Amino acid sequence: MSVIAYLKRELLDRSTLFFIVLALVAGGALWWLQGEEAFEIAATSSGVLVLLIAPIILIAMIISCYVRELIPTAVIERWLGSESGLRGLAVAVLGGAVTPGGPFAAFPLVVGFYRSGASFEICVAYLTSWAVLGLNRVLIWELPFLGFDFVLLRLLISLPLPVIAWMLAKFVTRRRNA
Amino acid sequence: MLSAYITLIVILIFLALVAQRKPEVSHKEILSQAVDNTLPLLIRIPAAILAGSFLAELIPKDYIVALLGEASGVTGIILASLLGGALPGGPMIAFPLLLAMFKAGMGTPQLIALLTGWLLLAFHRIFAYELPMLGTEFVRRRLIVCLPLPLIAGFAAQALGQWL
Numbered sequence: 344m345s346v347i348a349y350l351k352r353e354l355l356d357r358s359t360l361f362f363i364v365l366a367l368v369a370g371g372a373l374w375w376l377q378g379e380e381a382f383e384i385a386a387t388s389s390g391v392l393v394l395l396i397a398p399i400i401l402i403a404m405i406i407s408c409y410v411r412e413l414i415p416t417a418v419i420e421r422w423l424g425s426e427s428g429l430r431g432l433a434v435a436v437l438g439g440a441v442t443p444g445g446p447f448a449a450f451p452l453v454v455g456f457y458r459s460g461a462s463f464e465i466c467v468a469y470l471t472s473w474a475v476l477g478l479n480r481v482l483i484w485e486l487p488f489l490g491f492d493f494v495l496l497r498l499l500i501s502l503p504l505p506v507i508a509w510m511l512a513k514f515v516t517r518r519r520n521a
Numbered sequence: 522m523l524s525a526y527i528t529l530i531v532i533l534i535f536l537a538l539v540a541q542r543k544p545e546v547s548h549k550e551i552l553s554q555a556v557d558n559t560l561p562l563l564i565r566i567p568a569a570i571l572a573g574s575f576l577a578e579l580i581p582k583d584y585i586v587a588l589l590g591e592a593s594g595v596t597g598i599i600l601a602s603l604l605g606g607a608l609p610g611g612p613m614i615a616f617p618l619l620l621a622m623f624k625a626g627m628g629t630p631q632l633i634a635l636l637t638g639w640l641l642l643a644f645h646r647i648f649a650y651e652l653p654m655l656g657t658e659f660v661r662r663r664l665i666v667c668l669p670l671p672l673i674a675g676f677a678a679q680a681l682g683q684w685l
Contacts, residue, residue: 356561358653362568365648369575381578389574393567395522400562402529405555409536412546444525445611446650454558454654467663471670474640479524480612488616489623489632497633500677504637504670511666519662 396447403448407455416460423461425516435465436505439472443479464512472505565653573649577609582618589635590625597631598675605638605671615639630682634675641667 374382411419423431442449449470457466476498485494540546585604592600608615619639623632642664651660 356565358656359561359565359568362565362572362648362653366568366572366575369572369579373575373578377578382575385574385578386571389567389571392574393570397563397566399525399529400566401555401559402526402533404558405551406529406533406536408551408555408558409533409540412551413536413540413543443528444522446646448525448529450650450654451558457655457659463659463662466659467666470663471641471667475637475670475674484612484616485636488620493623493629493632496629496678496681497636497674500633500674500681501637504674507673508666508670511669512662515662515666 396445399444399447400451403451404455407452411455411459414459419456420460423456423465425462425464427462427465431462431465432468432506432509435469435509436472436476439469439474439505440476440478442473442477449473463516464509467512468505468509471508475501475504562653566649569649569653573645574610576648577614577645580607580609582609586618586621586625589622589627589631591627592631593628597628598634598672598679601627601631601635602638602671602675605635605640606642606644608635608639608643610645615643630675630678633678634671637674638671641670 370382370386373385421427422434427434439449442452453466453470456469457463481494481498485497537548540548540551585607589597589601589604592598608618619632619636622635627635647660647664651663
């Protein structure tokens with residue numbers, strides 16, 4: 344496949360096109376409202392971010408491909424499928440809390456598991472746990488900025504949230520399938 | 522960022538070593554699968570990140586801080602839950618903003634609702650990562666599920682604060 348044909352196909356992909364148009368419109372609005380300098384700062388910092396996270400996305404994708412190859416679909420379905428019950432929930436909540444790195448690491452892992460048989464509610468429980476209980480972010484950002492008392496109260500309150508999300512997700516899925 | 526690199530590389534090495542012991546698994550095939558999965562994101566993710574950071578700059582941050590600075594009571598919790606998703610950017614932008622609001626006199630339950638809203642619903646993260654990788658249908662269903670969670674966290678914090 345030639346590079347040009349590949350680019351053409353990708354650029355015409357509906358969701359890619361959506362993001363390109365959105366970037367152009369938002370960038371134009373920023374330039375118009377806040378001037379060239381604000382535009383340049385935002386564009387440069389995005390560029391640096393892309394360069395920093397591109398290898399992480401690739402590594403996370405390789406990991407999820409290995410996981411898919413090494414763990415048979417039947418096992419993934421047993422542990423993370425729609426019948427996995429509380430066992431699946433526990434795995435998802437623990438996994439979410441310890442997954443390091445930002446969204447560029449967590450989302451490719453979800454893509455991998457979702458495609459190989461993990462259920463929607465398990466993916467939602469994992470993402471919720473990663474968001475509200477993620478230890479990495481708590482230690483690096485929340486504790487230094489907001490202090491121990493606040494973090495303790497927030498974590499205590501957030502413990503049930505992945506479970507609530509899991510139950511709501513099960514409910515939404517069941518209604519959709521009914 | 523460095524810790525993410527180190528952890529993921531350690532996990533990768535571990536998995537590659539496990540795979541090495543299974544003759545039916547080909548490293549080359551895994552790599553080409555992963556590259557195939559990543560290639561479509563090479564244009565989509567940079568465009569999405571660019572769009573997200575332009576949009577984040579367009580959000581009137583000072584206005585949000587002023588609006589929420591003294592937020593209190595039930596209205597404050599509801600407002601904070603709704604605006605959490607509008608807080609722009611990654612942690613390096615959001616946490617200083619949260620601290621500013623805390624210092625401006627925002628109550629703890631309201632701050633918890635705001636932070637939970639940002640963690641679960643931040644539009645920047647949804648646009649830049651979740652939509653391009655997981656698609657509209659998944660995101661739509663997850664948002665329906667996660668919408669009530671910041672409210673639950675805020676009200677739980679208030680109840681717990683009165684009880685303690």
